[in-house]
Amino acid sequence: MTDDLAHSVLRYTDQQSGKSPFATAIAGLTILRSDHPKPLSHMIIKPALCITLQGAKWTAFGERRFDYGAGQALVVGVEMPAVGQVMQASPDQPYLGLVIELDLGVMREVIESLDSAPIALESVRHGVLVSDFEGPLADCAARAVRLLETPQAIALLYPAVMREICYWLLTGPHGGEVVKMALGSDRTRRLVGAIHALRDRYADPVRVDELASIAQLSPSAFHRQFKALTAMTPVQYQKQLRLFEARRLLASGETNVENAAFQVGYESASQFSREYSRMFGASPRRDVASLRRLAA
Template sequence: MTNHKDRNGDYAVATKRDEQARQILARKIAAHAIAEGDMLTAIPGLRLYRRSQPTPCASAAYEPSLVVFVQGKKQVNVGKTTYVCDESTFLLTSVDLPVVSQVVEATEEVPLLGLILKLEMPAVREILSQQEFHVREDSADARGMAIGVTSIELLDACARLVDLIDTPQDIPFLGSLIQREIVFRLLRSPQGKHLRAIATLGEQSHRTSKAVEWLRINYAKPLRIDELAAMARMGVSTLHHQFRSLTAMSPLQYQKHVRLHVARERMLNHGLDAASAAFEVGYESASQFNREYSRFFGQPPMRDVKARRQTGSATSQA
């Protein structure tokens, strides 16, 4: 029989191996992500990320993706739900979500470091369709975002993917293989149930994700909840429940958040005034837009845009 000392020793060894794997990945990311913010790589769907100081709250649009953090700490808010991400965690997003995020721990010596890998649902479905991939039945409602503890297997696969940046000739063949392994590791993790629910055709979560996608694309159109429910092939009350479970928001709140995010981006990057941005994203009243914008971002539209231009703030997913 294994005694407590043996179990504690095994745990200490496992923890040390996890920390070593995390440090290896951190060094590899730091070697490439030299500048602040996101860095695109030659590997399709992969970005690296560095932040050397805490940041104010910033709006962003998260797409289906995996974010692996290896240093620092970040807070991500979806609706009224808060996710705190540190060097031991990954963040899994399975549907498009408007979020507000903030780097809370980062320095020049120990910057926030991470990688962002876009997830393609057809690839997820292809892995799920393989007979050798068995999953447990789980009746829990799926979430559009989930946080988990990064395993040594996931860290190792991510490190090998980052290594391909130095051997671009290997990317076309090995890049897709390693990304498939990463998706496989995610699906096998406790958080995999959220990704499986979205990827599985016919599931309520998958049908709800279609309603989410429609709202994200057609945010400027009037919201008719009965038509949205018919599109998802479910009753209005069921859609409300599933939609809130998936996004932590009602359909109306989701539409409002997307409208405000898009309006802010257009004022920042396209020079629109508040009234023009409001009407472009579907508001019929500029005063209502100003009220909701101030409530959501903490200050009136043009004051907020001016402040962000002065600080050079930019939205980022990691």
């Protein structure tokens, strides 16, 4: 099944005029292709299935790195900044992948509809896992890709595909982990609420006391559990959000380095440039020039 799906994705990318990643007519479905190993890429990953159909790559969240090759999927349950790299790709055997954003509302509906819902595993601490991608899940992904050939059918049929994806994730071998990771306990949901507050106000100074209050935790417990879930401290999480957004602003030509620094919350343009260089391996101006050459 994954071979057939890889062939369908390869055919789809051959027909596109732009460059990977390819946004599709299905909201939340992105197709990836790389004919060569790629340099590091920086991204914000929402709750999603990140599937490798051909080739291999790795994705790191803070201090944790996850490798996944053909026939495997990275399951992400919490929105987080990440760094990734395609390691295995060639013109004859390009890296091929799919990103399917998960609808956690549908996930909750499916749990409530199950006669015997999986029990959330207390031992699961992280918001990410790697799973084999085969059988019914691969069939769901194949049907989603086939829907791209009939855009008029997407609105009617894709919601059922998403519901089935949630079903197979919840009833599969990692069901207990998926429940804990994507939906969590009341405590985890409050922690995710604090993460969303930090994401929405990333340009403001971090106030751990305020975030801890949202999570209904003491500041020390909040800091500990935040890092357990994301592999980052709140300050590290915020810094990555700021720098990713600044990079987007600069690459789009919307602003200059100094204004980008202030827009994302830095008070010092020199500090911004130092941290930007550490994150992306080059000064803002050199990095953006390189990005534009690659996009040309």
